[in-house]
Structure formats: C-alpha cells, structure tokens
Amino acid sequence: MLTANDIIVLIFEAIDEFNAEQDESKRLKKSPATAIFGRGTVLDSLDVVNLIVTIEGKLADGHEIFLTLANEKAMSRKVSPFRTVESLAAYIEELLQEGSDE
Amino acid sequence: MSDPAVVLITGTRKGIGRHLAEHYAGGGYRVVGCSRKPIDYQLDNYEHHCLDVTDEPAVARLFGAIRSAHGGLDALINNAGIASMNHALLTPLDTAGRVLKTNVLGTFLFCREAAKLMKKRGSGRIVNFSSVAVPLKLEGEAVYAASKAAVTTLTEILARELAPMNVTVNAVGPTPIKTDLIRSVPEEKLEAIVRRQAIARFGQLRDVVNVVDFFLRPESDFVTGQTIFLGGV
Numbered sequence: 001m002l003t004a005n006d007i008i009v010l011i012f013e014a015i016d017e018f019n020a021e022q023d024e025s026k027r028l029k030k031s032p033a034t035a036i037f038g039r040g041t042v043l044d045s046l047d048v049v050n051l052i053v054t055i056e057g058k059l060a061d062g063h064e065i066f067l068t069l070a071n072e073k074a075m076s077r078k079v080s081p082f083r084t085v086e087s088l089a090a091y092i093e094e095l096l097q098e099g100s101d102e
Numbered sequence: 103m104s105d106p107a108v109v110l111i112t113g114t115r116k117g118i119g120r121h122l123a124e125h126y127a128g129g130g131y132r133v134v135g136c137s138r139k140p141i142d143y144q145l146d147n148y149e150h151h152c153l154d155v156t157d158e159p160a161v162a163r164l165f166g167a168i169r170s171a172h173g174g175l176d177a178l179i180n181n182a183g184i185a186s187m188n189h190a191l192l193t194p195l196d197t198a199g200r201v202l203k204t205n206v207l208g209t210f211l212f213c214r215e216a217a218k219l220m221k222k223r224g225s226g227r228i229v230n231f232s233s234v235a236v237p238l239k240l241e242g243e244a245v246y247a248a249s250k251a252a253v254t255t256l257t258e259i260l261a262r263e264l265a266p267m268n269v270t271v272n273a274v275g276p277t278p279i280k281t282d283l284i285r286s287v288p289e290e291k292l293e294a295i296v297r298r299q300a301i302a303r304f305g306q307l308r309d310v311v312n313v314v315d316f317f318l319r320p321e322s323d324f325v326t327g328q329t330i331f332l333g334g335v
Contacts, residue, residue, distance in 0.1 A: 060169050064170065068158075
C-alpha cells in the first residue's frame with residue numbers, strides 16, 4: 001500500500017516527466033501547493049490530461065495499480081480533487097483505501 | 103510501432119474479428135483479442151481474454167494485463183458490435199440500450215484506455231467500425247445505424263483530441279458481409295442493400311482487412327478522422 005508520501009513522490013516524478021516536454025512558462029513546481037486544475041494553474045486542459053495520464057501510468061507501471069482518476073466520483077465533486085498536487089494525492093490515497101476495503 | 107507490434111482486437115470469437123485476429127497474428131503482430139464467450143480456436147502470437155466490452159473494471163484489467171505483458175499498445179481495432187434489425191416500433195428499449203451500450207460506449211471505453219497506452223508508446227492507431235447502414239439510412243436498422251453514426255462522430259472528434267499524441271483514429275464502414283451479425287436479415291433485404299452500392303456485391307472479409315491494413319500502415323500517419331465506406335456507398 002502506498003503511503004501519502006509515496007503518492008506525493010510519484011506525482012513529483014510525473015511532474016518531472018511533464019516538465020521535460022514543456023516550455024519554461026508551463027513547468028510546474030514540485031510542491032504540494034502547486035495548482036493543477038482551476039484557479040492559479042498554468043496548465044491548459046490538454047496539459048491536465050497529459051499529467052493525469054502520466055500519473056495513472058506511473059501507478060500502473062511502478063505499482064501494478066490500475067486506477068481511472070477521472071471517474072464519476074471525481075467529476076461530480078463540487079471541489080475538484082485535481083486542483084492541487086496535495087488534493088490530488090489525497091484523492092488517490094482515498095481511492096486506494098476504498099480499493100483495499102473492497 | 104514496436105517490434106513485434108501489439109494490436110488489440112475486440113470481438114474476435116467469430117466473423118470479421120476472428121478473421122482480423124488470424125490475419126494479424128499470421129502477419130507478425132502480437133495480437134490480443136477479446137470476446138464475451140470463450141473461443142474455440144488457437145493461434146500462435148495470440149492471447150484471448152473473456153470480457154464484456156462495456157464492463158469498465160474488466161476492461162481496466164485487460165489494459166493492465168497488456169501494459170504489464172507488452173509495455174504498451176500499437177493498435178486497437180474496435181470490431182465488437184451487436185445489431186438489432188427490426189422496425190423501430192417493434193424494438194424494445196432494452197434492446198436499443200444494449201446496442202448503444204456495446205457499439206458506442208464499448209468503442210469509447212476501449213478508445214479511451216488504448217489512447218493512454220499509446221501515449222506511452224508515443225504513437226498509435228485506432229480503427230473503429232461504422233457501417234453502410236449510416237449513409238444508406240436503412241429502414242429496420244434505426245438503432246443500429248444510430249449507434250454506428252455515433253461511432254463515426256466519435257471517430258472524427260477523437261481524431262482531433264488524440265492527434266497531439268500521434269494517435270490516428272479512423273473507421274471502416276463495411277457493407278453486408280455474410281456473417282452471424284446479419285443472419286436474421288431476409289435475403290431479399292440484403293440484396294436490396296447491395297443493389298444500392300456502386301459496386302453491387304456482398305462484402306468479403308478481405309475488403310475489411312484491406313482498409314484496416316491501410317489505416318495501420320506507418321505511411322498512414324497523416325490520415326485521421328476518416329470513415330471509409332466499402333462498396334462505393
């Protein structure tokens with residue numbers, strides 16, 4: 001089971017991959033407070049897709065965890081779990097916890 | 103494409119899907135196939151999974167298995183589909199729902215998950231299945247044709263959304279081919295459809311393979327969002 005810190009590290013690795021393909025203006029800071037979606041983000045919708053898919057890929061490749069992050073639960077929330085690195089990490093932890101409870 | 107290229111084909115138990123599986127498994131591809139029921143044949147370079155194409159957790163497990171075994175995916179051929187040939191007034195809602203779910207949502211789900219693996223590869227090819235029932239506006243196939251019209255639109259828009267990932271998305275629209283899909287359609291109705299084609303003959307499996315081959319060719323990387331209807335429809 002991944003810890004909260006493991007998930008943050010995994011997201012940072014995904015940010016490294018993402019940043020490697022970006023101009024200076026689009027590069028993300030590796031910080032829990034970094035905005036991914038909505039207010040304060042430098043990313044457009046396709047960038048968010050790329051980052052989310054990269055994170056899903058890292059969960060699958062590195063940990064054999066096959067999650068669809070953009071699911072009904074995420075999309076129906078009033079406050080998006082994708083808004084910051086920290087909120088996304090908490091959301092992934094929640095999904096993993098649900099999976100282990102089933 | 104990787105070497106050997108990995109192609110996922112849905113609906114490979116029989117008909118066009120089985121023929122495509124045999125064609126690509128025999129042609130140097132590593133083929134992953136799926137169907138709801140088990141298959142009664144074996145092929146080299148072929149592995150089979152039993153699942154419903156609309157069962158999201160099962161589909162996620164299939165793509166997880168492909169990711170683990172092959173590291174990615176080069177091509178997806180979304181062949182699985184069901185038909186309901188009946189007058190609209192005699193079509194139960196449950197039947198209409200099943201057709202739309204399998205043909206539209208199944209296609210969408212596989213496109214979505216395949217694109218994630220293709221993004222990892224840096225390129226990919228998706229081939230969907232439309233039908234001449236769409237442009238011919240065939241009576242008695244309202245729900246089936248509507249589902250295939252949705253596949254055409256899905257193809258055109260996904261082509262744009264996935265172009266930045268070097269993934270092409272195209273569709274083939276077969277004419278009637280003598281498979282189980284149309285076994286309940288009266289012969290005179292099939293003959294009438296064939297007479298509306300520019301080339302008035304039944305389609306053959308090789309006609310479909312030829313178009314899919316074209317979409318999969320490396321040289322076809324500038325071809326996307328297209329639906330090729332067979333028979334000059």
